[in-house]
Amino acid sequence: MTANPEHVRMAEALLFAAKEPLGELDIAARLPEDADIPAILDLLHKHYEHKGVNLVKLAGKWTFLTAPDLSWLLQDEKENTRKLSRAALETLSVIAYHQPITRSEIEEIRGVGLSRGVMDVLFDAGWIRPRGRRRTPGRPVTYGVTQEFLIHFGLDDIRDLPGFDELKAAGLLQTEPSGLFDDLIRGDDAPPLDPEEEED
Numbered sequence: 001m002t003a004n005p006e007h008v009r010m011a012e013a014l015l016f017a018a019k020e021p022l023g024e025l026d027i028a029a030r031l032p033e034d035a036d037i038p039a040i041l042d043l044l045h046k047h048y049e050h051k052g053v054n055l056v057k058l059a060g061k062w063t064f065l066t067a068p069d070l071s072w073l074l075q076d077e078k079e080n081t082r083k084l085s086r087a088a089l090e091t092l093s094v095i096a097y098h099q100p101i102t103r104s105e106i107e108e109i110r111g112v113g114l115s116r117g118v119m120d121v122l123f124d125a126g127w128i129r130p131r132g133r134r135r136t137p138g139r140p141v142t143y144g145v146t147q148e149f150l151i152h153f154g155l156d157d158i159r160d161l162p163g164f165d166e167l168k169a170a171g172l173l174q175t176e177p178s179g180l181f182d183d184l185i186r187g188d189d190a191p192p193l194d195p196e197e198e199e200d
Contacts, residue, residue, distance in 0.1 A: 003039040007031055011040045021061030021151060059150035060157075087118050092127060096149070096161060100131040100142035119143075127152065 010031055015022060024037045031037070041055070041062060048055045053064045066074055084092070087110075094109050095101055107114050122128045126148040133139040145158065155161065 003036055003043050004034075007035040008040050008043055011035075011037075012044060015044070015055065015062060015064055018063065021058050021063035023061045027062070056154075057156045058154060059147040061147075061151075063151075065154075084121070085118070087112075087115070088121050091118050092122055092145075092149075095122075095128055095143050096145050096158065099144035099158075101144075102134060102140040102142050104140065106143075125152075 011027055014027060014030055024041070027041075028035065028037050031040075045055045045057075048064070052067055052070055054067050055062060056065050090110055091106055091114065094106050098105065098109065103114055103119075119128070127146055128143050128149070129146050131142045131144040133141055150156065150158070
């Protein structure tokens, strides 16, 4: 089934005007019932592939973004934002690569205590959230990243985070792996979460 040109125009208008990324169900709810949403998105994605804006998929949702090679044109238009502290950046990285992870595990990996202010900054940014509790003594709360984190950092899925080799090739790491980047998500050996308290 090919995409109806009028349906394509409608989807294009919705995506252009949207303040935040739209999921396929969001788009389908506004278009006629016979609209082939996957075909429409595929056509728009290919159409804008080499344009000044690209249709990209972030956290499972679709949005228009400036083409990466033209981002320098808009530098003066970007809002000045406060940089994350080194502690907050390290904590966010540990959570992203090791989620679901407890506070004590974060401290163990970083080798220093975790101040409340660091977690507050990440919660305020909307980049982390509680993921549930471990079925271990004390039932500690675990943390993970949010859809807002994926969208802000241009990721469709947590598995899109760069691995150790990619980070080293980009000149971001100069040492041998410490275990931080061994897996993008904690393995099966991690203590299980309590399914009754884990959030979706």
